Amino acid sequence: MDTTLVFGASLKPNRYSNLAIHRLVGHGIKTEAFGLKSGIIGGVQVKTKIEDFQNIHTITLYLNPYNQKGYYDAIIGLRPRRVIFNPGTENPEFQNHLESKGIEAQVACTLVLLAIGQY
8 A cells, every 4th residue: 555654744733734644544545744743643653753764655745845955855765656745835946856856746735636536
């Protein structure tokens, strides 16, 4: 089963990353989470070390472009097949860099993709 990594997970229930974890789990998608603070969201352990992840198919980003810069190499190092740039995370520089490495960069909303069955 393909695994999705929610990158920039927040323990705050009103954040879209938090809602995305709940929705992904609700759709039966194997979900992992990376954030600055450890905790549990919808039964998913939020981890704070990137090296804790492997075999990731999709990364769904919830970090603004400025905060993404420090994670470029780590994200590419996870060798995902696609990275979803949710609203507010669009980053043409990183998108082009990912595509040059053979990783699909998709500008979309994870919550919408799930709702319309296009995830």
